[in-house]
Amino acid sequence: MPKTVCIVGAGPSGLAAAKSLLHDVPAGTFDVTIFDAQSRIGGLWPSSRDDAAGQVHPLMVANQSKHTVQFSDLAWEEGSLDLPKAWQVGRYLERYLQAYCQGAKLSLGNCVEKAEVLPTPEGGTGPSWRVQTRTHDGQVDEHNFDHLLVASGFFGRPLRPSGVPVDSDVPVIHSSEYRNLTALLGKTPGDRSKILVVGGQMSGVEIAGTIASHLSSAIHSPGTCPIANADRYSIHHIIQRPTWVFPLHLSPKSALSAPPFLPLDLGSYNLSNRSFPLANKEGHISVEAAQTVNAIYRQTVGSDQSIFSPEVAVGSDDDKNPPYLVVSDTYLEFVRSGLISAAHGKLQSISGSLATITPSGEQINDVAAVILATGFEASASVLFLPASIQNTLSICPTDLNNTLALGFHGTYHPDVPNLGFVGFYRSPYWGVMEMQARFITALWAAGGPSSSLPPTMRAALSNDTSIERTIHLRADPRASQYPMGDYPWLMAEFATALGLEISPPLGKMPQLPPANNEMNILTPARYPPKSPTDFQRSETTKALQQTEAAAWAGLMSGKFVAKAVFRSLLGEWKLERSLVSKLPSHPSGHFSGTAKFLLRDGTRDGRESEFDGLETDGNVGLEYLYIEEGDFKASNGLTFRATRRYVWRYNEQRDMLSVWFVKTDDQKRADYLFHEVKFVATDQDDGQGWKATAGHMCIDDFYDVNYEFRFQAINLRDWRLAYTVKGPKKDYTIDGTYRR
Template structure:
């Protein structure tokens, strides 16, 4: 039997681990031996595995913008109690489980960075025919050389943060400048400002810009409205500036984006070059999904007719748009041109200039350059790969969807592209494994389907063309479902059908067909892998049915949409002469903050012991004027605490303490949503809910009506019927923006 081919994998993040799994399990045992070098002292790459691991580029509490059904590999399901949208440290824990399950036979070197590689010429290769000399450096400075047959790059596309030239020299001046990957706490950021300035400027308008602006706004709101005194001063003076059918069911975004029922049977690529017609179609799809062109949040967020001619760029946040509506985040269009003292100058594409003064700090959400992640490759290899450090999207030109270069048959790549969805990473790993097992891209032993796919591949040419294409898409490598299709065809992997009947949803009104990695399992599965695949698909199908046929996710959708200020009009009608009737007119504000311990001490402490996330809540503040039917009027206010429990998927309302109205006291009621009759002729976009509360002898019968337009709460109403020995009245309030 031939000796195993020795493979060096650079990086122990998701790409490196799935590559190791494929090399060890997708071919007969002994085909490859695997060594992984990871510069950090832990595996996981970007993803920390502890809530307080702040050493990496990703905040451990960051929530994924794809659900767990997409952020997974085919043969390891998430635990049943995992949140639908995991936090970064949950991902790190998942990767630890994945390593323990599938990568134990790989030789793992933590704290050992690859600093140099050399592609050996035939005369330099040793008796075993090794093709790569790999030099590593430990954290104590010890360097060692290793010999390998293959080199697989899984070092990650996010090499080092990009700092625009306009602010590159500001860090040592009047204003602290940090990259979004370095932001951890509001107190740490404001401590650097030394009390100077009141505006936090976020630079960068794509995914990370929206995410970090929403995160800082949430932290600022929480610090402002939580009980107790804050060590941070003048918090109320800070603001964030960012230059840049029936009652609807609620499902994770990727359930809609990756529902193959909405696409033709044979997929075509809808990424890359985006024509004007395609741009308009995509903008229309997003507007339908959201139910708005965003103008209702702020004119600065509106997508106009002129905008729809351009390729759409997508960013995801639960809080960003509503914080813009409240004014905590203000948006200005353009790029940062310069920073002078504590003033930032912004210039639009039309040459219009605006200034942001009184700046306290600058947070750069300007992305990462990838070239540093492959700086260990020889210059001749980088030249062959057409490495372009200045291109943040298409740094290298690789064949067959980012897997290899035909001129370098012993070099492979996994996950080296922007936004590497986990299913594509897994497919890339399988493809490189199969390619090397067959002898390389020029081998006559290639399976016919793989040989045909390589013969028709134009990935390198397309990548190079997109570098100068003004209509290149946000994620130019390709459309996720299309990429999965192309890999599956080349590898002759059949997509598994749904395990059971799936719900029908608009717009296609067909049974859902949700693309997840588990739908594309390897051809040869162990019984253990088969169990994980089945469990994963069952979880996805269960979530789909729960979202369509029950009230799952509705409480979260309501909670998300309440943020900010509402106009409140309320009528009180009393049936007893001892209690006046009248009308209240005023505002209701939902002020976001971290969930507090008050009133739920046992549950709170148990969650901390389990290392669970505490979540968020609102301090509800109502202020206005009550005018009685006899003409007498007075100012009135009341407060509650609204809480959402993600594990239980429950929304609840709590009384506040009389001596400290920022603190919760005890439960008022839990909101119970009523599943609408979708067959009813008068079905609307309204979700109804009810609740009850017995206060000594008085019973409060509570009725809610939440009126949604697509995923956004348009308006809502709240009614009480109060009945007791000395009370008999109704209260009906309407909340509008």
Template sequence: MTNANVIKSVCVVGSGPSGLAAAKTLLHDAPAGTKYNVTIFDSQPRVGGLWPVEKTDEAGLVHPAMIANQSRHTMRFSDFAWSDDAPQIPRAFQVGGYLESYRQRYCQEATLRLACRVEKADLVSDSSNKPGYTWHVRTQSKENGAEEHTFDYLVIASGYFGEPAFPANFEHTKYEIPVVHSSKYRDLEQLLGDPKGKSGKILVVGGQFSGVEIAGTIATHVSDAINAPGPRRNDFIDQNSQKSKFSVHHLVQRPTWILPLVTASTPADPAPCFLPMDLNSQNLSNRPPGPLVNTQGHISVDTAKLVNSYFHNLLKTDQSEFSPQLTVQQSDYDNQPFLGISDTYIDHVRSSAISISKGKLESISGNIANLAQSKEQIDDIAAVVLATGFKASASLSFLPDEIQQKLSVAPNDLNNTVALAFHSTHHPDVPNLGFVGFYRSPYWGAIEMQARLVTALFSYGGPLSPTLPAKLAESLKNDNSIERVLSLRSDPRASQFPMGDYAWLSQEFGSALEIERVPSLGKMPILPPKNLEMNILTAARYPGQILDEARRRENEKNLSRTEEVVTAGITQGRFVARAVFRSLLGEWKLDRELVSKRTEQPTGRFTGTATFSLRNGTPHGREEEFAKIEQEGGDHGFEYLYVENGEFVDQAKGLKFNATRRYIWRYNEKKDKLSVWFVKTDEDRTADYLFHEIDFISPNEGGKEEDGWKAIGSHLCIEDMYNVQYMFSFNSVNLREWKLGYSVNGPKKDYRIDGVYRR
């Protein structure tokens, strides 16, 4: 072990989740008697890495308003809890805010050098008589210019998102139309410039996570531009058709399963329970008993069939109902599954706001995209967004060539850029070099485990030291991570995320470091069909070995918050309102019957369509609440402009006439509640005042029925009482149909309306 009287110096490159976790672990979790001076360098003027810390910070690679694809239960560390009022699924700027709070709590002892880029790091022989090497690091900053530093250890925590990756021949070519990387997209105006006189397709290239996310985002921005209140955006709306002049065209190479952010825990139930997607996916009770086996890396045909069948059973669809181009056919099941996550993408496809082509982009000529190995073209393109990933090799560019060769750096391999030992933490030939977060996967618990292992290796003298604890030495001896990475580079059956099995990684790190997974604090819900108690994995299940009372309380708070949310989702119907709201997007067939007990009022049937058009949340009718959210730096969320059009037939009088109706539907994430608002008569896209809130009936009170979820609402209009009843019937995550009934009673009104909405 390191001499207790010697304090070693460590350079940490990067102040995102990985860099902060590395610094915190070195400062607070090193073995007894080991001390480190930690200096963190980051080229950006703030911490957070990918994650902006302010709503207005748009200089990074992630839009501040982007919704994370994991819940706050996954995007946190074991001993630091989110604030109680934070959203379950945060925006990017809220994630950055969490990281800044984490830095303030745990990294105050570190020297933080922001807006300071590491230009070069050389491994040189120690100038003292002691054996070993030190790192000479050269940095560049506007404030201090070039500086030289010497450190005992170097931790690279600058991550896989070093720089945007462009297809060959696309990076430095000039085009007649805008061509940008997805990481630089912010809004339509920034992409298109002045849209006046322009029209056409916004082509999104790339069918994995970022492609699905950005296509859904742009389609939402287009929908907002034409459906927002206020003056009509004539620069976005065709005056003849009154439809958008811009559409999204998505170019993909293979079928992809699309999951929403909240998935069904009981997908076979017409009234399913819902939880954030990551909590459902990390239910260890769904995995075989005994030690976990790695499910990622090389995907055999049998494994591919099993996982593709799992996604089909989870979604209860092959996705053909949304578009033939989205269909994952049975013949595709032999191939390794690919996944995308978006709340909006799949229903934007169904509503034709997004169209899909299969192929590979070869070139762009004028406003035409040419596809490789075919004569197919996509014409009338207004702009191109390249969702083609990131190059991790840029995060290693400051290392000397001989070190890069030892690490087998492959700049053009986006998944397996560098060959490192024990799950991307180190290389035995460079013992004073560590890596944290250098893998393409979203789990912060694995980052924390990597930081613990790197700290242990530094503290015990390196990966080949005879003083390593026996269990750690044995784990390193049996590790084949380097060979595995090298083999995956040429493996046509490599998985989408080669290190994506978070549960298995946690098990392997826990075993090597002798950190046991702690049980749940209380009794968890039991789920069919296995009828096993849920066993949700989060970073808090692997607390550190050196916890003071404050950290222990934070860890227990993390555990209890997850258990509370899971219990509420399974037993109280939490997230049902969110699932309904997400699934309303697009057009529905509407059949409504009106029966009046008064002869002066009509009795008849309405048939037509109801369309839910997504847009950003607006303040109208809720100005005070909106201002408070703005003041607290919160999220205004989304809302729908609801428009129904059709024909009403008065059966008693034999009359027919066209009818239309408009509302605003809103979802309040903090309250987990839907509400319906009247629209102003003179501004047909502006909310006026509240019609009613939708209250889902608790399962214990009969809200969960064989046909779906029941909900109610009410509204007193002068002397007339509207009693509203809903029934929402799901096919897993998607609404299959829903029913809406009103009974209206008052001095001059006595009628009932019953409507059925179907896709």
């Protein structure tokens, strides 16, 4: 008779667990039932662009690439973006369900309310479970299972800070509830102008950057603004400590003026940068380790971040503290522009429209809305367990990182052998979830921690100190941001226990300094199933090919440079431009002024058919309204005010920048294409920046356009735009330099 297993949760963790129980052991070993309170699978991940009911906005971009956000034996579809949106991740999970979980009984819209331990049957190996569920219409049922697997996620319910007096008529919402400006500000009195974001870690930085993007788009897009007086709003971000902010693409050669770029995880998980055997770099962080990592982060971003604002700087005084890292493409530039301002401390109280920060006592008036980016309470995901079991697991609701004390990297507890966990930790990398599922499957297939386990698993269990380590970290003031353990080390730990070997790269990989070793990128596909089917083998190979192709393209052909340039243009630049004309009908002269790149949602104008196709895929992207203003002093002594506008666009599918003329009667709208910016191969060691060319025929006049973009690490330091115009009545050269 197969052993019956109840899986709580149909997100990535639950599906990975079901797949392992169904496919990693002989067929019929386990009978699997999955319950989920939602009416769809995916957990946090919505499966459509319009699914706004969950905790993740469907258009949110994943902060890891598809090469990490995947399982070992299902590749992303050809043509998918390297950085998928949340709803596209949900679609991937639907494909995974179809490929591997059809043998499971899936019960959606059915919430697990309570689980009880049944008496151990004579000759049994541990407790069995009675599980009580409730449907959306209130029907209550009970089911008995041999095993219970918790895959309900670490983000049980939004955490709202206690002890903060709130006597206010402004909206106060959790960051997971934010969807758009209209819903946030629609009922706010019109004389209030400040949006308060509370919380300085990942969700705080992400939501502050998102709201700033929405405000910028509302102000600078054509048509009717969705909220009144959008330009009066600003964002005030309360943070407790400085945090490193990385964009979604980094460079492994950040010392160059023309650095190559890769999705941040491809470089972060390059095993060629690690010494073997792997040691855990997370948990307790010594002063020396903190100084080393902070120095690496400073080199990666090229500064201490004070160029954006002193309030977000990670100075030398902070180097002894464990580093904190968040991901956002827009946050720092919006801080530089002043749309986001940061303040250190904690929210003490909100009274009316007045917020007070402690310990400084600083007060922020005219608060229009408050966003609590204060994380999630993990303990809510396990409250259906009996109190005695919660006690055995040393539940600590106040510790958001170490909520439960579980054995072997968050998978089980030796005193409750028929209870397992998958994905119950912060930063649930998909590879680790899959490894946890494999570990639990192997443990239960052997009947628990017994002599029938393979020697590698017996050794892993006998040497495991995960429970003790978790309890110790609860009181450790030097615990890391994500104390579960670093990703490569965790993958290696599970692989050793399971007797899995990491597969070699498919072919030769690019070499990187300082040792000029070939890249050795860790992805879930590097640990394929032990006995793969033809389908699994094909999918694993496809996934590895996608990763290796992305690495080669980024390092050797300049892929992702256009995205890095587009990201770094945001904000205001000082512009100096000379014009030299060979014809007396067009005077020479010099322009001095500013150029602003104003971020907004992608628009249809000038590219209607292309846009409609992108809209179907939910990938319209972002664009800039470019406005330059200044004074032109002609060589004949005449000085006059000058301005011009363009629309700059980035097409992620094509990895292409383009510049568009604006309509004369509505200068927020694009009219027609000026040119596409084509980056050219460059000698990355010659001290020059990335070069790009373009051309445009305007009736009888040809514009020969040349760019040079010079980086300081990952951000543009300065750039140059020059073009020569020749025609029957034109013969002049324009050469402009842009600096922060």
